[in-house]
Amino acid sequence: MPSRWRVVVSHAALYLVAAVFVAPLVYMLATSLKPAAEVFGSPPRLFGSELRWANYREAFTFLPFGRFVLNGIVVATIGTLVVLLASSMSAYAFAKLRWRGRDGVFLVFLATLMIPQEILVVPMFTLMRWLGWVDSYQALIFPWAFTAFGTFLLRQYFRTIPDEINDSARIDGAGLVRVFTHIMLPLARPALAVLAVFTFINYWNSFLWPLIIINSVDQKATVPLGLQLFFGQQGTQWNLVMAASVISMAPTTLLLLVLQKHLIRGIATGGLGGR
Amino acid sequence: MNKTKPLAFGVALMVASGLLAGCGGGDSSGGTEGADGTVTLTWSMWASGTDDRNAWQQVADEVTAANPKIKITLDTAPFTDYFTKLGTRLAGGSAPCIVSMQSLRTGGYTGGMLPLDDLIAKHGFDTSDFDKSIMAGLASGGKQYALPYDFGSLVVTYNKDMFQAAGVAAPKIGWTMADFESAAKALTRNGKYGFAAYPVDLYMFPMLLSRTGAQPVDDSGKLALTGDPMVTAFQWYADLAAKEGVAPKVPGVDNNFPDTQFLNGNVAMSVNGPWSVLSLKKQAKFGVGLATIPAGPDGTKTYSAGSGFGISKSCAHPEQAFTAITTMTSAKVLGELGALGRAFPARAAVQDQWYNNAFPGAKEVIDAANASAIPFRTTADWDQVTKLLTQYGVQAFNGQATAANVLQQVQQQAG
Amino acid sequence: MPISGTRPRRGEGRAAAFFAAPSLLGLTLFTLFPVVMSLVMAFYHWPAVGARTFAGLGNLSTLFEDAVFRRTLLNTLLFVVLYLPLNLVVSLGLAVWISPRMKGRRALRVVFFLPVVVPMVANAIVWRLIYQPGGLIDGTLHAATGVHAPNFLGERGWAMFAVVAMSVWQGFGYNMLVFSAALDAIPEHIVEAAQLDGAGPVRQLFRITLPMISPSMFFATTMTLITSFQVFTQPFLLTGGGPGVDTETLMMFVYNQGFSVFEFGTASAAAWILFVLILGVTAVQFAGQRRWVTYDA
Numbered sequence: 001m002p003s004r005w006r007v008v009v010s011h012a013a014l015y016l017v018a019a020v021f022v023a024p025l026v027y028m029l030a031t032s033l034k035p036a037a038e039v040f041g042s043p044p045r046l047f048g049s050e051l052r053w054a055n056y057r058e059a060f061t062f063l064p065f066g067r068f069v070l071n072g073i074v075v076a077t078i079g080t081l082v083v084l085l086a087s088s089m090s091a092y093a094f095a096k097l098r099w100r101g102r103d104g105v106f107l108v109f110l111a112t113l114m115i116p117q118e119i120l121v122v123p124m125f126t127l128m129r130w131l132g133w134v135d136s137y138q139a140l141i142f143p144w145a146f147t148a149f150g151t152f153l154l155r156q157y158f159r160t161i162p163d164e165i166n167d168s169a170r171i172d173g174a175g176l177v178r179v180f181t182h183i184m185l186p187l188a189r190p191a192l193a194v195l196a197v198f199t200f201i202n203y204w205n206s207f208l209w210p211l212i213i214i215n216s217v218d219q220k221a222t223v224p225l226g227l228q229l230f231f232g233q234q235g236t237q238w239n240l241v242m243a244a245s246v247i248s249m250a251p252t253t254l255l256l257l258v259l260q261k262h263l264i265r266g267i268a269t270g271g272l273g274g275r
Numbered sequence: 276m277n278k279t280k281p282l283a284f285g286v287a288l289m290v291a292s293g294l295l296a297g298c299g300g301g302d303s304s305g306g307t308e309g310a311d312g313t314v315t316l317t318w319s320m321w322a323s324g325t326d327d328r329n330a331w332q333q334v335a336d337e338v339t340a341a342n343p344k345i346k347i348t349l350d351t352a353p354f355t356d357y358f359t360k361l362g363t364r365l366a367g368g369s370a371p372c373i374v375s376m377q378s379l380r381t382g383g384y385t386g387g388m389l390p391l392d393d394l395i396a397k398h399g400f401d402t403s404d405f406d407k408s409i410m411a412g413l414a415s416g417g418k419q420y421a422l423p424y425d426f427g428s429l430v431v432t433y434n435k436d437m438f439q440a441a442g443v444a445a446p447k448i449g450w451t452m453a454d455f456e457s458a459a460k461a462l463t464r465n466g467k468y469g470f471a472a473y474p475v476d477l478y479m480f481p482m483l484l485s486r487t488g489a490q491p492v493d494d495s496g497k498l499a500l501t502g503d504p505m506v507t508a509f510q511w512y513a514d515l516a517a518k519e520g521v522a523p524k525v526p527g528v529d530n531n532f533p534d535t536q537f538l539n540g541n542v543a544m545s546v547n548g549p550w551s552v553l554s555l556k557k558q559a560k561f562g563v564g565l566a567t568i569p570a571g572p573d574g575t576k577t578y579s580a581g582s583g584f585g586i587s588k589s590c591a592h593p594e595q596a597f598t599a600i601t602t603m604t605s606a607k608v609l610g611e612l613g614a615l616g617r618a619f620p621a622r623a624a625v626q627d628q629w630y631n632n633a634f635p636g637a638k639e640v641i642d643a644a645n646a647s648a649i650p651f652r653t654t655a656d657w658d659q660v661t662k663l664l665t666q667y668g669v670q671a672f673n674g675q676a677t678a679a680n681v682l683q684q685v686q687q688q689a690g
Numbered sequence: 691m692p693i694s695g696t697r698p699r700r701g702e703g704r705a706a707a708f709f710a711a712p713s714l715l716g717l718t719l720f721t722l723f724p725v726v727m728s729l730v731m732a733f734y735h736w737p738a739v740g741a742r743t744f745a746g747l748g749n750l751s752t753l754f755e756d757a758v759f760r761r762t763l764l765n766t767l768l769f770v771v772l773y774l775p776l777n778l779v780v781s782l783g784l785a786v787w788i789s790p791r792m793k794g795r796r797a798l799r800v801v802f803f804l805p806v807v808v809p810m811v812a813n814a815i816v817w818r819l820i821y822q823p824g825g826l827i828d829g830t831l832h833a834a835t836g837v838h839a840p841n842f843l844g845e846r847g848w849a850m851f852a853v854v855a856m857s858v859w860q861g862f863g864y865n866m867l868v869f870s871a872a873l874d875a876i877p878e879h880i881v882e883a884a885q886l887d888g889a890g891p892v893r894q895l896f897r898i899t900l901p902m903i904s905p906s907m908f909f910a911t912t913m914t915l916i917t918s919f920q921v922f923t924q925p926f927l928l929t930g931g932g933p934g935v936d937t938e939t940l941m942m943f944v945y946n947q948g949f950s951v952f953e954f955g956t957a958s959a960a961a962w963i964l965f966v967l968i969l970g971v972t973a974v975q976f977a978g979q980r981r982w983v984t985y986d987a
Contacts, residue, residue, distance in 0.1 A: 064328075
């Protein structure tokens with residue numbers, strides 16, 4: 001029966017496809033180690049005459065790239081914390097507390113998920129001017145920290161936690177806040193992890209909004225905006241740009257590798273409509 | 276219920292601090308006054324890379340050294356973004372006090388900038404040492420809007436090593452279009468090209484001016500791209516890449532394309548201004564030479580442009596800002612910038628500093644170029660024009676649209 | 691032993707208000723308020739600098755009379771029509787291919803998902819290098835055959851395809867994971883029953899697999915449709931909307947109007963047109979759901 005052969009060939013082909021697929025990223029890595037003059041070679045080679053690790057150091061001195069990384073980390077971390085706090089609190093209100101109009105308000109909440117960023121960017125810019133937040137860290141963090149997505153995700157998860165646990169704690173004398181902090185949050189750790197990872201990646205990779213709102217680019221730019229700066233220079237140094245690009249993908253790739261189980265589960269459950 | 280208090284505090288604090296933080300940090304009259312009378316002014320400037328930024332930071336420090344009660348906070352942006360954002364900044368209340376301005380764009384920003392004539396008269400500031408053409412370039416409607424720090428005429432930079440390897444004679448002052456074309460052809464070999472052609476304003480229009488005398492802006496200041504001389508010249512320029520093959524194909528929108536090609540040793544010639552000497556010297560791994568723009572039927576022609584520092588209308592401390600810009604354009608500072616190669620000084624007295632540190636033979640070329648230069652004038656919406664020129668122009672360079680077609684599109688949308 | 695009884699109901703309204711406050715306040719300030727503002731702006735001439743005047747439906751007519759706007763509308767539709775099927779076919783195909791229990795499955799999933807978490811700017815930068823004359827494709831082709839590759843990003847007829855190809859590469863990993871999870875959830879016994887009945891792999895695919903994962907397909911199609919209408923970063927960084935306006939999308943038009951020309955009125959109007967378009971298409975999706983999506987009982 002040739003089916004065994006077929007399976008082996010099929011698997012080999014799949015690995016080949018994966019290798020071709022990841023080639024651009026490998027190319028990015030390889031170019032980041034080339035000396036400047038060898039970036040465009042004919043025929044193109046994967047590696048230059050030397051492995052120039054100095055490119056990574058130079059990427060930091062050519063532009064204030066370290067500053068961009070710092071900005072990215074600060075913005076993404078604070079943003080994630082804000083999102084986690086706000087979303088978990090409101091998810092608790094919608095999932096576990098009983099109050100009039102709860103489900104109606106939640107529907108309105110959900111409806112706002114439909115509102116796309118393109119509608120929001122222009123008025124958001126005007127709002128930032130009114131608040132005096134143009135070209136500030138607050139503008140990078142807060143406008144996008146209050147979407148209903150986190151609440152939606154966490155509410156789904158909170159609902160799977162049995163009411164009995166809460167009830168017995170309440171009867172034992174615990175207040176609502178204590179139930180929230182000592183029971184709900186710890187039990188919801190997997191969902192919080194998924195939300196945290198998604199939020200961090202979104203903040204880290206965000207490009208359009210920083211492009212619009214940041215004026216003092218060399219001080220407040222985040223990494224994607226900073227990467228683009230390499231193109232504003234006299235003579236694009238492709239090898240340095242590649243090195244900076246590799247650095248820019250490091251945190252999110254690391255998160256992906258370390259937390260793949262959570263990410264995949266998050267997508268899987270989110271993808272099935274939150275069943 | 277008492278347990279909700281700490282959490283409530285936390286949340287309230289979070290929201291409040293978010294809003295309050297905005298009110299404090301967002302204030303931008305461009306300057307603040309400290310308790311001891313020290314004034315801190317913001318100064319916005321375009322810069323490319325850390326070296327560039329450090330050069331400007333040095334200038335900012337000089338201001339404080341000469342005037343201890345004035346401190347400068349420098350904020351830089353890449354050139355391509357600087358002017359796009361300047362318009363809203365000037366009107367939107369987040370304008371810096373000291374505004375860097377380019378001569379060719381002055382006309383578009385007079386609404387937000389303070390005319391300096393009164394301050395010049397009040398302080399008895401002597402402007403006679405500044406080059407006349409750049410003073411005029413930074414003025415509009417009879418009012419002076421900025422004090423110049425540099426100016427320069429566009430010239431051709433060439434790769435000496437490539438010329439030698441191909442056995443082509445180095446360009447002389449006043450060389451003609453015919454010389455240029457034959458040199459470009461001879462230098463296009465072994466996968467390299469003779470010239471980098473790209474539809475970016477400062478690099479392209481001097482060549483067109485010399486070729487047929489065509490100018491993008493007519494005498495009344497309106498965009499005029501569709502006249503015959505302009506179309507012919509643009510077609511010739513685009514054909515360098517599309518038909519003649521002496522210039523590489525243009526890969527879509529990439530404003531660094533000519534510089535990158537030149538520095539990589541991919542093309543032998545490119546157009547540039549004296550302000551690039553710093554990075555050219557640093558980055559080029561070959562000998563760099565300068566030549567005048569090739570002469571057309573009416574002799575060699577070129578454009579001059581330059582930059583300076585002005586004051587925004589919304590600046591709360593115009594006196595200190597004026598003092599600052601007089602220091603920033605002083606002979607001492609300009610001499611230092613010239614020595615660095617970052618700027619060709621607008622003050623005649625210190626121009627030697629630039630010459631001493633530039634390439635051999637540069638002085639003659641620069642002098643010849645300056646002698647034949649006219650100031651580059653643009654429209655108020657020049658940012659739009661340059662964007663459209665590159666977006667549409669690329670097609671002409673790839674032979675997929677005619678010059679007439681491209682220019683008409685740009686004229687229609689921005690004219 | 692805890693006595694199970696009714697939970698205290700008094701006061702939960704107040705507590706709920708406290709807990710939901712940050713989200714609700716944030717949502718109101720940063721979403722509801724801007725949406726309303728955006729709608730209002732769409733009916734005004736609202737320059738970023740200067741006085742604003744009421745325009746009524748004037749912005750709409752200005753937009754539809756603008757050849758550039760009409761072209762960006764067309765470009766966006768073209769992008770969606772090219773991108774959506776390609777993305778779905780590739781992600782579904784790979785999900786099915788990886789589906790049987792095989793070694794290194796998790797590693798493969800991670801590999802295909804990698805470009806999704808890499809910042810789009812980094813992706814665009816490396817693809818610029820791959821596409822441009824003298825870059826990877828051109829260099830390899832020239833070295834192997836002496837012929838130069840087309841100028842993918844600078845030539846009409848190629849630019850949009852280049853942008854679509856790069857977008858598919860970047861984005862399909864997400865849908866692949868969705869489909870993978872759905873495929874895993876198909877009960878074994880159904881597959882076995884089909885095999886016992888003698889159904890070949892193709893039959894199985896169309897009669898069993900696809901219907902069983904149709905809820906996920908619906909989700910993936912809808913989400914991908916929505917995000918593809920909003921495409922901005924790829925064309926912005928790869929081609930700048932060129933050559934000419936060949937690759938300028940609606941979202942780029944909104945950005946240009948808002949932050950290059952600084953006309954907030956037309957920018958908002960254009961954004962709303964885009965939004966209405968997306969709503970319409972999504973509504974059609976939901977309506978058609980009955981036809982081809984089977985939710986198991």
